[in-house]
Structures are given as C-alpha cells and as structure tokens.
Amino acid sequence: MSDSRLDAFKDNGAVFFIFGATGDLAKRKLFPAFFSLYKEGKLPERFAVIGLARRARTKEQFKADLLQSITEFARYKLNAEDEIWQRFVEHFEYLSLDIHNVEGYKALKDASERLEDKFDIKGNRLFYLALAPELFAGVANNLKLGGLLEGSGWNRLVIEKPFGYDLESAEKLNRQIGEVFREEEIFRIDHYLGKEMVQNIEIIRFANAFFEPLWNNKYIANIQITLSETVGVEERGGYYDHSGAIRDMGQNHMLQMVTMMAMEPPSRLNPEDIRDEKVKVLRSLRIHETAEDVRANVVRGQYTDGVLRGKALPGYRSEDAVSPDSVTETYFGARLYVDNFRWAGVPFYIRTGKRLPVKTTEVVVEFKNMPDNVYLAKRTKLQPNLLVFRVNPLEGIYIKINAKQPGSDSMIIPVAMDFCQSCQVGLNTPEAYERLLYDAARGESTYFTRWDEVSLQWRFVDRIVQAWSKDSRDLNLYPAGSWGPEAMDKLLAEDGFHWWPINGQEESDVLWVKGQE
Template identity: 75%
Template sequence: MTHTAELPDFGADRTLFFIFGATGDLARRKLFPAIYSLFREGKLSERFAVIGLARRPRTNEQFRDDVKHSIEEFARYKSEKDHNWEQFAEHFHYMSLDINKLEQFQQLKTVAEQLDAKFDIGGNRLFYLALAPELFGSVSYNLRDGGLLETEGWRRLVIEKPFGYDLPSAEKLNEQIRQVFQEEEVYRIDHYLGKEMVQNIEVVRFANAFFEPLWNNKYIANIQITLSETVGVEERGGYYDHAGALRDMGQNHMLQMITMMAMEPPSRMEPEDIRDEKVKVLRSLRVFHSPEEVARHVVRGQYDTGEMKGKPVPGYRDEEGVPDDSATETYFAAKVFVDNFRWAGVPFYIRTGKRLPVKTTEVVVEFKNMPDNVYFSRKTKLEPNLLVFRVNPTEGIYLKMNAKQPGSQWGIVPIAMDFCQSCEVGINTPEAYERLLYDAARGDSTYFTRWDEVALAWRFVDRIESAWRDHSSELHRYPAGTWGPDAAQQLLAEDGFKWWPVNGQLEGEVVWATPVTSK
C-alpha cells in the first residue's frame, strides 16, 4: 500500500546521500538509476547531492561518467534524452575513503558541509551502506566520531541484507549500530517490500469488501509462496556456500511475504502500526521444537547436473568455490503455520530455489472448494478458486473461478480474470529501489524491517538451521531445470494439495473470459 498521499512532505527534495560502496554492483545497477528516476519525475528538486564513497581512486569527472553509464544501461529513463544531464551530474561528488581511517571521515565532513551549503540541503543526511554487514558497526562509529552526525537536519542509516548470519550475530550488529543511531533512524532494506505487487497485497485485502470477510481459515485452504530463480550460484559459490537458500531468501523475503498475507488490518495507516501487525504474525509462527518436526515440515535440496533451455549445466558441487562434499541447500520448501485466531489450521507453503525452470515470484491463495456432494459437484469436478499475486517478472493479479462452458449442458470450466499491471504500465513501472529510497528520504519506514521483525525471523530460521546442522537431516538432490526434489511435492500431497503452476496459464484453464484491465 502506498502511503505517500497521507504523509506530510518530510523533505525528500532536501537530502545529502552518502553512498558507501559507490563503485559496487548494487550502486551501479540500482541506486544511481533510482536517484535519476526520482529526479526525472520531480521527486528530487535541485536541493540534493550525492557523495560516492569507496576505496578506489576516482575523480569527480570519472565518477559522473560511471553514473551516466549505469543510467544508460539500467535506468527506466535514458540520459541521452535529458537536455539537463550536466545540471543533474553536478550534484554528484566522489571521495576515496578508507572506512577504517577516522581522519578521512573528518575530511568527508568538510566535503559534506560544502555540498550542504551549495545546494541548501539543510543538514539532512542519508547514509546508504552498500557494504558487507560486518562493516556496519565501524562505519557507524566513524560517522559519529568524525562529526558527520552533528547537523541541524535529520540523519538516517540505510542498510542492506543480510543483517547478520544468525540471531547472535544480528544482535551484535544491532548493538553496534544502536550505539550511534536510534531505531527510528535505521532503515533495513528488503527490496521485495518495495515491489509494486507486494505492496498491492494490502490494497487488495483491505480496500475490497468481498475479500476481507473471506480472508481467514473458514474460506482459505492454503497459501503458496514461490520465489524461484533460474540461475545457479554463478561467481558467488564461496559466499553462497556459507549462506544457503534458507538464510539468503527465507529469513527475509519469504517470511516478510507471509507477514503481508497474514497481518491484521492496522488500527491506523501509520508506519509503526503496520509494522506492529507484521510483528504479531512473526510471533504467531508455529515453532519447530525438535529435529523430527523440522524434518516433517521442511525440505531442503541441492541442484545436481541438468539442463536449462536445452543446454547442460553443472551441479552445485561442480560450481567454482563450492566444496565437493558441500551440504549447503540451494532449495528449501516448508509448511508453516500462523497460530492465531484468523489462520489456525491453514498451511502456508513456501518454496525457493536456484536452477528452477522459470524465474518468478508469485503468491497463490487457494480457497476451500465446494462440498463434493451438492449440486454441480455431483455432476462435474470443480476446481478450487484461486487468487494469484504475480510479483515478478510479470506484475498483476489473477483470479480463477468456475463457469459454464458455452454450448454445453453441464460442462464447467475454470476461467481467468487476469489483470497484468506491468502490461499496462510497461517499462516505466517504478523500481523497488526507487520507492524505498524515496520513502527513506521522506521518513516513511513502512516498508523497511524493524529490529524486532529481524530478531523474530532469525529465531524461527535458527531452529531449522540447528536441526539441519546437528542431526544431518536428508539433503535431497534435484536435477537442474526441475521444480525441486520430489519430497517438496509430497509435502503438499500428504495434506491433499499440490503446488499450483506459476508464471503463466494454470493447467486446465480455459481463457475465454474478457481480461480485466484498468482501461
């Protein structure tokens, strides 16, 4: 749900951005294009500046060329069509910085004060740490000791995942940051919360009278969340082997999407009220008390050799930087329960993995079917109604229902009402990082994760990791290019369900209904 209309203008057009890791991939692919799009759309006025910070030596001119190349390659708007490019580029400054040297932070303070005065920014400072998490604490200390927090304006710290490796490391990291910044000044990014259709989940739920009364265990049979990737670990084998799918995707993206689906309506449309409801969901997650419970509810897998688009690909253990005997999971599926009044007994099935057939993120809500012994059910097999949120790469909402087949007496077929938002808006759909950077500059923390959310998510995940580590639970191998191990299918089959197809037409569907569009 977008809250920009309700919130006062906190000064998004008066921000000094400090981009630590300015020569890295994240800045090049996401941050610079996001800032440019905000500027092109009038969400940043002339009163802003960006200081790029990294160890690599660069001149201001070289840095601005780097920014222009990143925008030409990755931005929604192209710089060659912008007659004011030089005016925009003037706001970018570069400084080579060793984050372990306090005296360089003191030099950075001088540069920041000069840019603040030049562009009339008013002392508002946003520090974006596109760095490894173990560096967050030392950077925070040097920002404080270097005098960079001594301004009349606001200061905010934006940090990327992963926030720690487990709960103890996350607690240590949080303690370091909190010695410098208050919790309300810390913005922990999970870029999935910036995606259009993830935010649209709240609107569909709370703005439509015919959904909210059905959004409970009386009418919903199960909810399925799929986040699949076609790529392997590529050059990240060394890093990934110390993380795995559960830490890389489960602790943040997957659990956050469960909270969006399961949260109660907030009492007020304020950031803290919304995040309070998400925390209640995490507190209600059913805890796995034993390795046996973990084994019954969680499947872990690792991709083997296989084919992707007709070409052979190596198995995980054959990837560069991965040990020959690695037991790190590249796939996991789980059956999760939210034990509260609304959701008691409804399974939330989640799955994520690498080297799967398609790249997609979807949420499928399967409603309870009609009784087998009444009216149409006695004459034909009825399929359950489905509501699907298509998050990526296609953005849209899909509703499957049953209707009479034309020309038949009793023929009933599933039909689709399919709204494709990305088809309507096209390439100019705002990127997740644009929304999140804009929100951070405005002081809207709705779609950033609070510390208690992070801690509760780690507590849930750590129990699973502990069971895997200490009791050598089975690691299922699956061929690359398939939908994971057979055990993941059995996880649903034992409850009488199945994984619904994703990223396209559902099986058995007859698409003769007129598509729903916004026109």
C-alpha cells in the same frame, strides 16, 4: 505518511552518502533509481550524492561511470547531451575513502558541508551502506567519530541484508549500531517490500469487501508462496556456500511475504501500526521444537547437473568457490502454521530455490472447495477458487472461478480473470529501490524491517538451521532445471494439495478473460 513530512524533504533536501559506490548494487539499482526519481520530480533540486569507495576515481571517471549505469539500467532513456543529464550530474561527487580511517570521515564532513552550502540543504544526511554486513558497525561508529552526525538536520542509516548470520550475530550488530543511531533512524532494506505488487497485497486485502470477510481459516484452504530463480550461484559461490537459501531468501523475503498475507488490518495506516501487525504474525509462527518437527515440515535441497531449455547446467558442487562436498542448501521449502485465531490449521507453503525452471515470485491463495453435489459430479469435478498475486517478473492479479462452459447444457469449467499490471504500465513500473530510497529520504519506514521483526525471523530460522547442522542426510538433491526436490511435492500431498502452475500458463483447460490487452 503525513504531507508535512513529505514537504519537509522537498523543502529542505538531503545529502546522500553511498558507501560502496563502485559496487554492483550502486551501478545496477541505486544510481538508476536516483535518476528516475529526479526525472519524475520526486527529488528536489536541494540534494547531493557523494559516492564513496576505496578505489581512486577522478570526477570525470565517476561521471562516466554514472552515465553508463543510468544508460544501461535506468527505466528512462538518456543521452549525454540531454539537458536533464547536465543538471542531474552536477549533484554528484566522488571521494576515495578508507572506511577504517577516521581522518577520512573528517574530510567527508567538510565535503558534505560544502555541498550543503552549494545546494542550500538544511543539514539532512542519509548514509546508505552498500557494504558487507561485518562493516556496518565500524562505519556507523566512524561516522560519529568523524563528526558527520552533528549536523542541524536529521541522520538516517540505510543498510542492506543480511542483517547478521543468526540471531546471536544480529543482536550483536544491532547493539553496535544502536550505540550510534536510534531505532527510528535505522532503515533495514528488504527490497521485496519495495515491489509494487507486494505493497498491493494489503490494498487488495483490506480495500475489497469480497476478500477481507473470507480471509480466514473458514474459507481459505492453503496459501502458496514461490520465489524461484533460474540462475545458479554465479560469482557468489563463496558467499552463498556460507549462507544458503534459508539465510539468503528464507529468513527475510519469504517470511516477510508471509506477514503481508497473514497480518491483521492495522488500526491506523501509519508505519508503526502496520509493522506491529507484522510482528504479531511472526510471534504466532509455530516454532519447530525438535529435529523431527523440522524434518516433517521443512525441505532442503541442492541442485545437481541438469538441463534447462536445451542448455547443460553444472551442479552446485561444481560451481566456483563452492566446496566439492558442500551440504549447503540451494532450495528451501517449508510448511508453516500461523497459530492464531484467524489462521489456525491453514498451511502456508513456501519455497525458494536456484536453478528452477522459471524466474518468478507468486502468491496463490487457494480457497476451500464447494461440495460436489450429485448433479454437478456427473458432469465435472469442481476446482477450487484461486486468487493469485504475480509479483515478478510480470505484475498482476488473477482470479480463478467456476462457470458454465459456453454452448453446453451445464458443463462447469474454470474461468480465470486476469489483470495484467505490467501490460498497463509497461516497462516504467517503478523499481523497488526507487520506492525505498524515496521512502527513506522522507522518513517513511513502513516497508523497512524493524528490529523486532528481524529478531523474530532469526529465532524461527535458527531452530531449522540447528537441526540441519546435526544431520545432513535429509539434503535432497534435484536436477538443475527442475522444480526442486520431490519431497516438497509430497509435503503438500500429505495435506491433499498440490502446487498450482506458475502464472497459470500451464492450465490449458482454463478459459481466460483478460483484464488488459
């Protein structure tokens, strides 16, 4: 991103319209993100935020909601007496809006123009739709009819996942929004792309001479991506029973992580060139042509009653708003192949699920093993080298290599060198939504998904879902608190591999060398 575009945001500012301002996303993520950006000087004084929802709220009630949100969820401590709070809150207003009533948008335009005059904002407007996807198209059209897109500056639309329910619905939604906004004005959020360690993947890959030359099928045996959750569906049972793990996590987060690991170096470090390389990966994904291909490479599971850390957990079919005979998957795992020159023959194993033992996101790169010669084989069995990206909740990187055990003649043991980024920056690691809000305001689209990415992701997922819809006998049940269906472990065993322990904490035979205390 050029400095001139960044300066344009700082010099001209913007009005942010938060649709769904009384919702959980705004409370937990968006408003705390605004405060962090303001405290760090990334938001200019030329900004305003208009919270929008149907619920009636007075100005004082909205201020109280805002203070509670920041006090509870922001990275920085805040008291109502703080001078920074007094300055910050003056940039916020709330309007009750029926999103289906065009007249309300005309009143919203008047409020926007008043705030633009008050804070000397040059007509720039960012519309953030923290709403259900079925409302996106209607709101976009009413923004146009209400005259809100007629300002003198830029207009940008930020929308949350899921973008559609399948390829057909996604194409329809894209057509509807495309009648109002140009593609370069649409910012589709995948909040995992805003995480520090996900963005660090391309830096680690492309900025280190001892990784990039080895980043291919000659040296890498397999790549394992885990996105696990300890929670169940909680109050989202109605939504989740309609969606399932493959749509909720697989179609977006998991496939985006695959593209980050498999993409070619971009010719230039600008958004379109980076996203072009991600699209090439998605085009190279091996499509499952038949139901037999799906059964051979994809595992779906659903959690039953179980126990985690001594606490009894209910099964999925016992959750609120879930059908008692539901066959919706709460676990999605797969063996993927990227059929291009770099990755031919290398399996990418992905898994995501609810009610698993640990909440974590981790990527393991397992390198091909060195041959055990006769001399070494008498003393130990060599283990493969690993490069591990820890994305969440702890951020960091560790590398596992083989070395001589101290004090022995030639006993070889694995040694893990650990860089703990969370230890270095502590709790003040920027939240994903801070980065994404800031990027959208600057027009930096690198870590937002382009339409061709979304469509290719749906094309891959739809084949799997179609196979599942015809036969539910391959639904694997797993007890809550376990690592999911045994069928996924067997999938790796077919290739001679196994899942590596999460965060390396179970590797009791590893000598650890800490990069940060």
